[in-house]
Amino acid sequence: MRVRHDQLVINTKGKGTYELTDEIQEKIEKANVRSGTVTVFVQHTSCSLTMMENAAPAARRDVERFFDKLVPENANYEHDDEGPDDMPSHIRMVLTRTSETIPIVEGKLQLGTWQGIFLFEHRRDPHPRKVWLTMMSD
Amino acid sequence: MRVRHDQLVINTKGKGTYELTDEIQEKIEKANVRSGTVTVFVQHTSCSLTMMENAAPAARRDVERFFDKLVPENANYEHDDEGPDDMPSHIRMVLTRTSETIPIVEGKLQLGTWQGIFLFEHRRDPHPRKVWLTMMSD
Amino acid sequence: MRVRHDQLVINTKGKGTYELTDEIQEKIEKANVRSGTVTVFVQHTSCSLTMMENAAPAARRDVERFFDKLVPENANYEHDDEGPDDMPSHIRMVLTRTSETIPIVEGKLQLGTWQGIFLFEHRRDPHPRKVWLTMMSD
Numbered sequence: 001m002r003v004r005h006d007q008l009v010i011n012t013k014g015k016g017t018y019e020l021t022d023e024i025q026e027k028i029e030k031a032n033v034r035s036g037t038v039t040v041f042v043q044h045t046s047c048s049l050t051m052m053e054n055a056a057p058a059a060r061r062d063v064e065r066f067f068d069k070l071v072p073e074n075a076n077y078e079h080d081d082e083g084p085d086d087m088p089s090h091i092r093m094v095l096t097r098t099s100e101t102i103p104i105v106e107g108k109l110q111l112g113t114w115q116g117i118f119l120f121e122h123r124r125d126p127h128p129r130k131v132w133l134t135m136m137s138d
Numbered sequence: 139m140r141v142r143h144d145q146l147v148i149n150t151k152g153k154g155t156y157e158l159t160d161e162i163q164e165k166i167e168k169a170n171v172r173s174g175t176v177t178v179f180v181q182h183t184s185c186s187l188t189m190m191e192n193a194a195p196a197a198r199r200d201v202e203r204f205f206d207k208l209v210p211e212n213a214n215y216e217h218d219d220e221g222p223d224d225m226p227s228h229i230r231m232v233l234t235r236t237s238e239t240i241p242i243v244e245g246k247l248q249l250g251t252w253q254g255i256f257l258f259e260h261r262r263d264p265h266p267r268k269v270w271l272t273m274m275s276d
Numbered sequence: 277m278r279v280r281h282d283q284l285v286i287n288t289k290g291k292g293t294y295e296l297t298d299e300i301q302e303k304i305e306k307a308n309v310r311s312g313t314v315t316v317f318v319q320h321t322s323c324s325l326t327m328m329e330n331a332a333p334a335a336r337r338d339v340e341r342f343f344d345k346l347v348p349e350n351a352n353y354e355h356d357d358e359g360p361d362d363m364p365s366h367i368r369m370v371l372t373r374t375s376e377t378i379p380i381v382e383g384k385l386q387l388g389t390w391q392g393i394f395l396f397e398h399r400r401d402p403h404p405r406k407v408w409l410t411m412m413s414d
Contacts (some may be wrong), residue, residue: 001139001277042234043388049235079334096325112181139277189374196355250319
């Protein structure tokens with residue numbers, strides 16, 4: 001087997017979802033992986049990973065609004081060292097994902113028609129976010 | 139290492155949970171994988187993957203009712219192109235899982251006593267659902 | 277490729293989060309894995325896995341309180357064979373995670389500065405919990 005590591009740095013501009021699909025596909029091509037898997041791993045606890053509908057921006061806005069309501073700011077959190085968006089970020093991360101493993105077939109991410117891979121930024125301020133990629137193949 | 143891909147197609151009959159454990163175990167035996175992992179990957183954004191209690195059907199019904207209440211239909215979603223169950227499906231998917239990697243030991247899924255692998259269908263209408271399996275082994 | 281399996285047994289003392297990071301790192305060193313991934317897999321349906329902020333205990337308490345409120349006991353569950361904390365445990369597990377795949381680089385878990393790997397115990401009583409580790413490397 002071959003293990004190949006790579007990484008992405010995403011400069012987020014505050015809360016929202018940022019699609020990573022094309023950049024991950026480019027890394028797979030650069031590494032010339034034909035068949036195997038890629039594990040996408042977000043190295044943070046105040047942003048997270050999610051798969052999502054990538055055709056309709058309105059669907060993404062609805063997902064973001066749902067999380068704003070489900071995990072509100074100013075809910076009497078004990079931990080608020082970094083402001084009102086601090087603790088909601090950690091909870092929204094726990095409710096979504098940190099790693100996802102995706103099949104690679106004939107050099108392509110084996111995604112469904114409407115599937116995209118997204119970084120979900122939960123903080124209000126811009127942050128540089130590190131996403132680790134590990135490709136495993138024959 | 140050896141990488142082996144396979145897939146399942148599940149014809150769902152509307153909202154609910156559908157156990158995949160036995161079908162995945164059969165694919166492992168067919169591929170003759172003795173030691174490694176299987177990554178189960180759902181290629182959709184309106185159904186998802188979950189591990190669950192597989193002995194008590196009442197427990198599964200309680201999980202399904204919880205999600206119906208947590209992510210209701212008719213909550214003023216911006217995106218409703220495909221009806222009232224459209225946007226709740228995408229949100230319930232984000233709150234659950236798309237991929238799961240499960241150890242294989244001596245040719246068997248290394249599950250706990252009560253663990254089963256389930257497709258969680260969030261749409262009301264029947265859908266053919268594709269689940270990709272990637273087995274990695276020595 | 278080489279596949280190496282190992283396991284942890286965590287004796288929980290009731291509801292709460294239990295950090296596994298150091299024990300997983302020790303298993304990686306024992307197996308002498310330099311580059312690859314470790315899949316952490318929880319073999320239960322009433323406790324789960326989560327990544328979390330590992331510096332501030334207050335942040336963990338806020339996460340635990342959030343789940344107590346989001347998935348309350350005594351909510352007229354159909355399934356309550358093992359008491360009021362039975363069904364909430366299964367739902368909290370579905371909302372969090374069962375497996376997580378983490379990169380290993382130069383013999384170390386490739387975690388972010390504040391990231392820890394936690395078992396999330398959802399039952400009130402102490403339980404021995406089994407966590408399976410599968411390391412894949414060149």
